[in-house]
Structure formats: C-alpha cells, structure tokens
Amino acid sequence: MNAKDLSCRDARELLQKPLLKAEEKALLRQCASSCHEYALEIEGALLLGALSGQPLESPSVLFVHEVMAKVEKVPAPVSLTTEQKWAWMGLAASLAIFTYFWTFVQSRFSLLPSPGFTLDLSMGPVREFFSELLGWLEVLSLAMQGLGELLMTHGPGNLVSALLLLALLALGLFASKLRKVRAPSRLRCLY
Amino acid sequence: MDSELPDGKIVRKILSGDRDLFRLLVQRYEKPIFTLCLRILRSREEAEDAAQTAFLKAYTALGSSQSKQSFQTWLYRIATNVCIDFQRRRKVRPISSAVPEDEAPPVLSSAPDPRQAASLRELKNLVHEALDRLEEKYRLPLTLFYIEGLDCARISEILQLPQSTVKTQLQRGRERVRDWVVRNHPDLRLGEVEPL
Numbered sequence: 001m002n003a004k005d006l007s008c009r010d011a012r013e014l015l016q017k018p019l020l021k022a023e024e025k026a027l028l029r030q031c032a033s034s035c036h037e038y039a040l041e042i043e044g045a046l047l048l049g050a051l052s053g054q055p056l057e058s059p060s061v062l063f064v065h066e067v068m069a070k071v072e073k074v075p076a077p078v079s080l081t082t083e084q085k086w087a088w089m090g091l092a093a094s095l096a097i098f099t100y101f102w103t104f105v106q107s108r109f110s111l112l113p114s115p116g117f118t119l120d121l122s123m124g125p126v127r128e129f130f131s132e133l134l135g136w137l138e139v140l141s142l143a144m145q146g147l148g149e150l151l152m153t154h155g156p157g158n159l160v161s162a163l164l165l166l167a168l169l170a171l172g173l174f175a176s177k178l179r180k181v182r183a184p185s186r187l188r189c190l191y
Numbered sequence: 192m193d194s195e196l197p198d199g200k201i202v203r204k205i206l207s208g209d210r211d212l213f214r215l216l217v218q219r220y221e222k223p224i225f226t227l228c229l230r231i232l233r234s235r236e237e238a239e240d241a242a243q244t245a246f247l248k249a250y251t252a253l254g255s256s257q258s259k260q261s262f263q264t265w266l267y268r269i270a271t272n273v274c275i276d277f278q279r280r281r282k283v284r285p286i287s288s289a290v291p292e293d294e295a296p297p298v299l300s301s302a303p304d305p306r307q308a309a310s311l312r313e314l315k316n317l318v319h320e321a322l323d324r325l326e327e328k329y330r331l332p333l334t335l336f337y338i339e340g341l342d343c344a345r346i347s348e349i350l351q352l353p354q355s356t357v358k359t360q361l362q363r364g365r366e367r368v369r370d371w372v373v374r375n376h377p378d379l380r381l382g383e384v385e386p387l
Contacts, residue, residue, distance in 0.1 A: 015362075018340045044365030047372055048337045050315045051322070056222035057229050059239050064217050067246045076210050077253035 008035040198262035231274040245270035321371040329364035
C-alpha cells in the first residue's frame with residue numbers, strides 16, 4: 001500500500017470519529033494534503049471540529065422544576081409486561097369468539113316461534129342448530145388445540161402465535177358480522 | 192444512591208410507581224437535550240419549550256422505552272422529533288436567510304487581520320453560522336456528531352436512517368460547511384487553521 005492509500009485510509013477512519021484528540025487532528029490535516037479524494041471533507045471536518053468539546057448550554061434554573069410540575073399533572077406511565085399483553089390479547093380473542101357465538105345463537109333463537117305461530121318440528125331447526133353448533137365447537141376445539149400446541153412449543157412472544165391470535169380475532173369479528181347479515185334472509189326462507 | 196443508578200433501573204422504578212425519580216433523568220439530560228434543541232431551533236425560548244415537551248413526552252411514553260436501544264438514544268430521538276415539529280409549526284425561515292445578518296454572530300469579514308480572525312472563538316462563530324445555513328438533513332447529523340459527540344450508529348438510531356445515509360449526509364455536510372466558509376471568507380486560509 002503506498003503513502004497516498006495509507007493516508008486516505010487514515011482519513012477515512014478519522015472522519016468516522018466525532019471527537020478527535022489533538023494528535024488525531026494533526027494527522028487528519030496531513031491527510032488533507034496527500035489524499036485529495038477526501039481533501040474537501042477533511043477541511044470541513046477540521047472546521048467543524050472547532051465545535052467539538054464545547055461546554056453544554058444550560059437551560060434556566062427553573063427548568064427541572066417546571067418539567068416536574070408538568071409531569072405531576074399527567075397520569076403516571078404504565079408498562080404492560082409480556083404476560084399482561086398476552087392476557088389482553090387472549091381476552092380480545094375470547095371476546096371475539098364469544099361475540100361470534102352470541103350472534104350465532106341469537107340468530108338461531110330468533111327462529112323460535114313468536115306468539116301466534118305454531119312450531120313445525122319437522123323443519124328441524126333445533127336439530128339443525130345443535131348439529132351446526134357441534135360442528136363449530138369441533139372446529140374451534142381443533143383450532144384452540146393447534147394454537148395451544150404452537151404456544152407450548154414456541155412460547156409467548158412468538159410472532160406466529162401473535163399473528164394467529166390476531167387472525168382468529170379478525171375472523172371472529174368478520175364471521176359475526178356475516179352472521180348478522182345472513183340471519184334475516186334465513187328467516188325469510190324458513191317462514 | 193439513586194443518583195448513581197443507571198437509566199434503565201431508574202425507568203423501571205418510575206414505572207413501578209416512584210414517579211419522582213424522573214427528576215433524576217431530567218437533571219441528567221437537561222443540558223445535552225437543551226443544547227441539542229438550541230442548535231436545531233436557534234432560539235433559547237423555543238429550545239427550552241422543546242426540551243420540556245421532549246421530557247414530558249418521554250415521561251408519558253416511558254412504558255414503551257424498554258426496547259433494545261438505550262434511554263439516552265430514545266430521549267434524543269424524541270427531542271429531535273419535537274424540534275422538527277416546532278420548526279414545521281413555525282414554518283422555519285428559509286435556509287438562505289436562516290440567520291439574519293443583524294443577528295448573525297461576529298464573523299471573519301469584520302476582522303481586519305485574517306490571522307487574528309482565525310482565532311478559535313471567531314472560528315467557532317463562523318462554523319456555527321455555516322452550520323445554521325445548512326439544510327436540516329445535513330445540520331442534524333452534523334450537530335449530533337460534532338456538538339453532541341455521538342457516533343454514526345447512535346445517530347442512525349436517533350434519526351431512524353440507515354448508517355450509510357448518515358455517513359453520506361455527514362460527508363456532504365462537511366463539504367458544504369467547507370465550501371460556505373471558503374466562499375464567504377476567502378481571506379481565511381484553511382491550511383493555517385490550527386488543529387483545534
């Protein structure tokens with residue numbers, strides 16, 4: 001490696017340091033004359049070096065007092081632990097599942113006869129309701145079993161588990177919305 | 192002694208209810224944060240407002256500060272963002288007239304002798320003026336690098352930019368400072384500037 005290359009290498013290294021010692025600044029100045037590639041940058045760095053190591057500015061003497069006065073007016077910060085975050089996510093997922101089944105059951109019970117109607121059991125709405133409910137419970141239990149295995153294997157904090165829970169939450173909410181929309185048309189068909 | 196506790200422990204104690212310990216963090220960082228705000232905003236009043244806002248924001252979001260980066264880096268990032276917000280809100284003066292001539296610090300042109308003018312104090316004023324006139328994208332990294340003494344890795348965390356971008360901005364910023372000084376003060380011979 002020739003002198004010019006060495007000089008440029010030194011310059012490149014020194015330019016990465018925010019605070020230079022006196023001898024490093026002297027070396028950088030030497031580099032400026034032999035390494036033309038960085039000459040302009042080195043001159044700028046030497047100028048800006050004048051600002052390094054200056055004493056920090058002080059705010060007013062009341063600064064800390066004023067900040068603390070404002071701090072006392074705002075609610076204390078809260079930090080959720082990982083377990084708490086999982087608990088909240090679990091709660092949200094349960095809520096979504098509950099919402100789905102609530103709308104599902106509600107749509108079925110709305111099929112029950114209002115006063116003045118005679119229920120024709122041969123249409124089998126009760127049997128249909130229970131068979132569909134059992135089917136959904138089976139699907140749900142499989143899903144929860146898979147999710148449980150995943151959580152047991154990878155532990156909380158695993159991104160896939162979090163995404164699955166969120167997907168389940170979204171699915172529950174979406175399905176409950178669909179159910180609400182579909183219920184009236186079923187009513188029309190049955191009666 | 193609480194005052195010797197590392198930032199992380201103080202943060203955890205605050206989160207568990209000892210909110211008065213936040214005073215320690217304010218005392219620890221009031222000067223660097225205020226200096227940073229002052230260099231960006233160039234007004235003591237605004238810098239003080241911005242620094243207070245930064246501390247308040249840091250306090251309310253303290254629960255989310257326990258990530259991989261240090262509290263100091265996180266606080267610098269908040270302060271930098273607050274200052275940028277302040278600048279945008281006041282619709283900062285165009286860069287070309289960032290420091291009006293009558294407010295500008297004394298510079299070399301007013302000095303009769305270039306050698307005398309190259310004295311450290313005047314040189315600092317000159318470089319400050321050059322820095323003030325730079326675009327924000329160059330001024331911020333240069334301020335963090337030369338005034339706050341932070342390295343490229345920390346600056347890239349604070350500004351949320353890739354390190355390569357920070358290095359490029361530093362390089363171009365240095366060249367622009369040098370060009371501005373040479374263009375506006377041709378009497379100053381850079382080769383004669385003492386190692387500072």
